[in-house]
Amino acid sequence: MPARLRLALFVTGLLALAAIAAVLMFAVGERTVPAAGFAGAVRPPDMPRTDFAVRDEHGEELRLAEMRGKPVVVTFLYTTCRDTCPLTAQQIRIALDDLGHDVPVVAVSVDPANDTPRRARAFALEQGLQGRMRWALGSASELQRLWRAYGIQPQSDDAEHTASTIVLDGQGVQRVGFAASILTPDGLAHDIAMLERERRAAS
Template sequence: MHPRVLFGLVVTCLIALGVTAVLALARPAADRQELADGVISASSPFAGASRGGHPSPAFRLPDQRGRATTLAQLRGRPVILTFLYSTCEDTCPVMARQIAGALDRLDEPVPSIAISVDPEGDTPSSAQRFLNKMRLGDRMRFLLGSREELHPVWRAYGIRPQGDGFEHNAYVVLLDAQGRQQVAFPADKLTDDDLLHDVRVLQARASSNAATTGR
């Protein structure tokens, strides 16, 4: 092949690659934003980031009233799941108030679970005080345990617990009626409107599935 022809082909390929890169960068942020906990897609019915139905880990932990809680007990309805600590004064209260705001507007209530990220600091009484202050009183279970008991749950959900000199990962995860992880919101993306919307999507799916199976 003549050198000039070869040079022309190389230039053409480089131009094509450049155009492709420009078009990729020009896509809406919602189409290309990737989060550690999922992906936001314009084709998704959810406002939050999709977790694609990833299985949820089994656990058995006591809540602030000593009641043993498992995900199997909550099957059949969507579940709001988050990770908090009871002495938090910034991110956790904001997330809790957003959850309370969504629960206030739901026609059909859904189970809500908070899992401790500070096992040494969270106690049954401090957990209940936190829930009461956030208007979540009897509407949320605050699950407690030792670091050894909680670590497998943190790991399965990709959560770093609270520590000296660093903050925990602050997320709200929505599980579907089968207990699968469907949606996640990082704290800075969470609103009660978006959370309400995505819970209603999961409720509608659960109702449709129940009607189809005759349950």
């Protein structure tokens, strides 16, 4: 085989390999959920179960223990937020839509002085989550135990709150967490579905 032909074939082969590698890199970069395992960060296995009984935006008692048996999404928001919180709410709404059914979603206030029931109801309505998400409202002293249990820094004049969304399993155990920077509808829906399958397999 002439040297020029061998060189041409060699260069063509290299270009083909480079093209395949580029396609694979693009495909990996486009993935939003893993092929196996959780999309969110796995929580430590010794995280204690934390029940709470507070009032929601309608003045009704909200008790976490009553939600046992299915995954529960717990997120931390405040009603006057104009950036991270509405985005988080939309990610959750789209995840529920993608999942095809609702699971309990609880938004724990991180700004109790300003998160009034009226503002909480308005926020849920604006985000398309009316009837799909309940607010956990109360005084700072009432919510302090929740913030501590989930590792949350509340909103203050000096610091932004911890923007975190956590998924509990059917036993109320913290299983996976999403910082706002990694929360996606695909990832959240994926992890909820994994916990639902896990629950069915165990029953």
